[in-house]
Amino acid sequence: MTDANILSVEELTVRFGAVTAVDGVSLTVAPGERVALLGHNGAGKSTLFKTVLGFLKPAAGRLSIGGVIPGSDAARRAVSYLPEQVAFPKALTGAEILTHFARLKGVSPKAALPLLEVVGIADAARRAVGTYSKGMRQRLGLAQALIGAPRLLLLDEPTSGLDPVSRREFYDVLEASSRAGTAVLLSSHSLSEIENRIDRIAILAKGKLRAEGALSDLSRRAGLPIRIRIEAAEGRVEAVHAYLGGERVNGRSVVVTCRAEDKVAALARLAELGSDVADIDIALPDLDDVYRHYSGLTVEGATQ
Amino acid sequence: MTGFDRMATVATTEFRLAFRNRWVLLATLAFTLFALALAFLGSGPSGALKADALTLTAASLSTLTVYLVPLMALLVSYDSIAGEIERGTLALVLATPLKRGELVLAKFCGHLAVLTLAIAIGYGIAGVVIAGVHGADDAGLLAWGRLVATAVLLGAVFIASGMALSGLPRQTGTAAALAIGAWLVLVVLYDLALLGAVIVDQGGVFTKTVFPALVLANPGDAFRLYNLALIESNAPIAGLDGLAHTLPFPVSSALAVLVLWLAASLAAAWALTRRIRP
Numbered sequence: 001m002t003d004a005n006i007l008s009v010e011e012l013t014v015r016f017g018a019v020t021a022v023d024g025v026s027l028t029v030a031p032g033e034r035v036a037l038l039g040h041n042g043a044g045k046s047t048l049f050k051t052v053l054g055f056l057k058p059a060a061g062r063l064s065i066g067g068v069i070p071g072s073d074a075a076r077r078a079v080s081y082l083p084e085q086v087a088f089p090k091a092l093t094g095a096e097i098l099t100h101f102a103r104l105k106g107v108s109p110k111a112a113l114p115l116l117e118v119v120g121i122a123d124a125a126r127r128a129v130g131t132y133s134k135g136m137r138q139r140l141g142l143a144q145a146l147i148g149a150p151r152l153l154l155l156d157e158p159t160s161g162l163d164p165v166s167r168r169e170f171y172d173v174l175e176a177s178s179r180a181g182t183a184v185l186l187s188s189h190s191l192s193e194i195e196n197r198i199d200r201i202a203i204l205a206k207g208k209l210r211a212e213g214a215l216s217d218l219s220r221r222a223g224l225p226i227r228i229r230i231e232a233a234e235g236r237v238e239a240v241h242a243y244l245g246g247e248r249v250n251g252r253s254v255v256v257t258c259r260a261e262d263k264v265a266a267l268a269r270l271a272e273l274g275s276d277v278a279d280i281d282i283a284l285p286d287l288d289d290v291y292r293h294y295s296g297l298t299v300e301g302a303t304q
Numbered sequence: 305m306t307g308f309d310r311m312a313t314v315a316t317t318e319f320r321l322a323f324r325n326r327w328v329l330l331a332t333l334a335f336t337l338f339a340l341a342l343a344f345l346g347s348g349p350s351g352a353l354k355a356d357a358l359t360l361t362a363a364s365l366s367t368l369t370v371y372l373v374p375l376m377a378l379l380v381s382y383d384s385i386a387g388e389i390e391r392g393t394l395a396l397v398l399a400t401p402l403k404r405g406e407l408v409l410a411k412f413c414g415h416l417a418v419l420t421l422a423i424a425i426g427y428g429i430a431g432v433v434i435a436g437v438h439g440a441d442d443a444g445l446l447a448w449g450r451l452v453a454t455a456v457l458l459g460a461v462f463i464a465s466g467m468a469l470s471g472l473p474r475q476t477g478t479a480a481a482l483a484i485g486a487w488l489v490l491v492v493l494y495d496l497a498l499l500g501a502v503i504v505d506q507g508g509v510f511t512k513t514v515f516p517a518l519v520l521a522n523p524g525d526a527f528r529l530y531n532l533a534l535i536e537s538n539a540p541i542a543g544l545d546g547l548a549h550t551l552p553f554p555v556s557s558a559l560a561v562l563v564l565w566l567a568a569s570l571a572a573a574w575a576l577t578r579r580i581r582p
Contacts (some may be wrong), residue, residue, distance in 0.1 A: 025546050053395070053398075053582050073401055077401060081395065083395045100317050103310065105401065
């Protein structure tokens with residue numbers, strides 16, 4: 001079998017009794033690639049992860065970790081996992097926890113301990129985890145996942161609750177390990193939490209894969225409108241509205257929407273109004289609008 | 305890295321945690337204090353034969369051990385699986401090459417090492433003090449050694465039971481409730497129910513045939529009967545313990561019961577852990 005992907009999921013379906021948690025999902029992750037799995041709570045992200053780990057058995061479809069079955073010895077050595085909620089024993093130190101997991105993974109603790117430096121908590125290595133902040137515990141979790149340079153990193157909502165600086169550093173570490181060949185599959189419930197350093201995004205809703213691709217592609221394909229808000233000069237709002245059309249809001253303003261490719265033409269029309277316009281404000285669709293568009297939630301002014 | 309290395313890692317971490325959590329200190333203190341209190345306050349070996357002190361205390365301590373050792377054993381093990389599910393560490397641990405059977409066996413070994421240490425130190429200190437004050441003979445030392453060894457076996461049974469109960473729920477609180485329930489039923493209510501039945505039966509068929517088997521089937525009672533049956537003394541024994549010298553089975557059957565309980569509990573812990581979806 002010549003499968004270049006470290007993870008390949010084909011038409012995967014996972015059920016809990018009558019509930020279908022993952023419904024016919026296909027997805028691949030290549031070595032060195034960073035893929036974000038997006039979806040709200042209950043979309044099937046954690047279920048997909050647990051199936052990749054071999055904890056859950058698929059009802060249908062195929063799943064392979066570089067050619068081997070999930071949960072097998074070879075798969076367990078290839079995959080590292082960071083669950084969404086993990087509380088390490090408070091009485092142990094960071095170094096002790098890292099040593100524990102290094103031994104379980106068959107990696108020498110000497111080789112694993114420098115990872116505390118990589119994630120920036122080397123100073124706290126000899127302190128009990130009970131004294132760590134949430135961000136430090138999350139960093140320790142990441143260090144644990146990086147032990148032994150796994151071929152596939154599974155990170156379940158790793159950046160939720162992190163401050164922006166910690167989040168950026170988190171992505172720095174991910175970038176370094178993906179450059180060394182590690183494939184990263186991480187989940188999040190919001191696009192705005194994902195830094196612009198993810199190669200591909202897969203959007204999951206109600207167990208189904210709704211969209212997949214690079215962020216820029218997804219946002220172009222969504223074709224979400226641009227909103228232009230024009231504040232008219234004193235007493236000129238009727239004239240502006242009559243000329244541009246659109247929608248009148250709060251007495252002095254008019255809102256028009258246009259497609260991305262018509263933006264320049266729309267601004268040219270605005271310029272013809274001259275001194276009738278006091279101010280303009282252009283709002284591009286943001287990441288969360290793109291996400292809502294694909295996950296099937298309504299977006300104001302969406303062209304669907 | 306072999307399965308043995310992985311199990312050694314898990315067992316070592318459990319051992320370390322029990323130390324950090326002051327569990328070892330607490331258990332050792334409890335065992336020492338209760339054993340000393342029995343020796344010097346309770347039965348008070350005030351007869352002519354002072355050298356019997358160790359034997360007499362071993363007899364009364366075997367009754368106390370039935371309450372104390374299972375409680376301590378359940379206390380150390382009730383959290384072992386449910387706690388890891390609740391904290392999210394079970395998913396992490398099972399994502400590594402560690403197998404579920406290895407996890408159960410390694411945790412059991414770690415907990416047993418901790419409990420053995422506490423019993424050996426606690427009863428060891430008490431034994432040395434009693435021997436120092438009252439002197440000791442061979443029979444006394446043998447009775448004491450037997451008590452310590454079988455107390456460890458009894459502890460092993462309840463550690464394994466606690467782990468099996470810990471594999472049932474997903475919450476630590478429920479696991480704690482199950483452990484307390486198990487202790488109450490097996491250690492307290494079981495004997496009361498049997499005594500009640502014997503009183504109602506008025507020396508009938510039940511008392512002669514079923515009753516001794518039912519007493520022996522309980523791990524706590526099996527432990528006590530084994531120790532009392534082997535102690536040659538005229539110490540007064542009452543209640544269920546009167547059975548110790550009239551047991552219609554060989555004494556070794558009591559040990560076999562304990563080993564069976566241990567094997568069954570470990571198998572249950574393993575089977576219940578296998579079906580968990582972390």
